Amino acid sequence: MLDQPLHFTPYLKTVIWGGERIAPFKGITTDKTGIGESWEISAVPGHVSVVDRGPYKGRTLTELIEEFGPELLGEENFRRHGTSFPLLIKLIDARDDLSVQVHPDDRLAQQRHNCPGKTEMWHIIDTIPGAKIYAGLKEKITPEEYEKRVADNTIMEVIASYDSAPGDTFFLPAGRIHAIGAGNLLAEIQQTSDITYRIYDYDRRDKDGNPRELHTFQARDAIDYTVHSDYRSHPEGSLLAGCRYFDVRRLDIDSDSAATPIEHPRDSFTIIMCLDGSADIAHGNGCVTTIHCGDTLLYPATLRELTASGTATLLSVQS
Structure with missing residues (x-):
């Protein structure tokens, strides 16, 4: 019987844009540097969370779901998702700008990758002066104009940007172009999916000096080209x-x-x-x-x- 909460070993992910805030924020000691993400709870294949304390120490999240099913997930979740854990929970620390991205919806992700799409949200924990969040289109463009702007490096001109502050929330349904700007420490809640289409990366190079791969054509069909007046969330109550x-x-x-x-x-x-x-x-x-x-x-x-x-x-x- 599951009669107490579960705590998992975080997966600390080093990336080229990662910072140094996650370890002290979590109160842990590590030799890793450039930690951009802490996967707090994950059932993504290859990075399934492992319980690190209590009677189930050493057991994976997937093993516990297979054993306890609806007792862990809830009856409704178990009917919808079976033994799949539906959410991926992260902390993200952006020392530099993250690439501009879009995620496919469930239909397109199932068609192309046989997995769920990715709707997510960000809640800002801390920022440095000048930190920004990029979310959504600020003017109407066509798929053809999107491709042209990626090719001539003007795509940022049509993406809405916001000065970010602790306590801000951004809801990002699948299809919405977005990027985390340098200086943001945030919590990310998302569907269990690791499918990302990279649209633009500031001509940044990897450790070997090569341009990072873009997914221009895959992203074209995934983008929601609808324009909204405001992409920042304005929650009422909790x-x-x-x-x-x-x-x-x-x-x-x-x-x-x-x-x-x-x-x-x-x-x-x-x-x-x-x-x-x-x-x-x-x-x-x-x-x-x-x-x-x-x-x-x-x-x-x-x-x-x-x-x-x-x-x-x-x-x-x-x-």
Whole structure:
């Protein structure tokens, strides 16, 4: 029986644009440098998360889902996804600009790659002055103009940009062009998919001096060319982003308040990420677990009536 939350060993990914903030944010020591991503919870083949403490230490997330099924995922998730874990949870630290990208939707991803598409969201944790987020088209272009602008390096002229600040949220449905600008530390919640079409990379070179591969033609059919007036999210209340794939809520709790209930509206597991401070998370059987800044916990669907106390900023994620 799964009667306590699961904590996993993070996969720390070194990339050419990665920074040095993730390890201290998580309070861990590592010899790695240029860490751009920490995969907090993953079922992506080749990088499946492994429990690092408690009675299930050494077991993979996939093994636990195969053993416990709906007890871990929730009955509804189990009906929809079977033994596949539907979300990928990351921390991202951009020392330099990330490439401009787009992700295919479910239909196109299944057709081309036999996997789900990628809808995602970003919640900004910290920034440096001048940090920007790029999201969506700011003027109407055709697929033909898109290809021309990629070829002559003018694609950035038609992509909307925003000065980013801690607490900002950007929802990125599949098909929306986007990029994380230099100086952002953020949490990313996305569908379990590692399919990315790189549109533009500032003529950046890899460690061998070669231009990084672009996916101009694959991206052309994946892009949503609709223009919106504003691509920044403006949440009301605690719900930062809600869609068919996930709900993400923010809780700001302080030590002077009574225990704060963590909403559990879906028949789902609950992921708690601590972005600042620390909190005691209690659930219905009386067990209490302390979560610290940089930690991520997975609460099986059977663990309900979650409450948080302490002084912390938390994200609560359900599928």
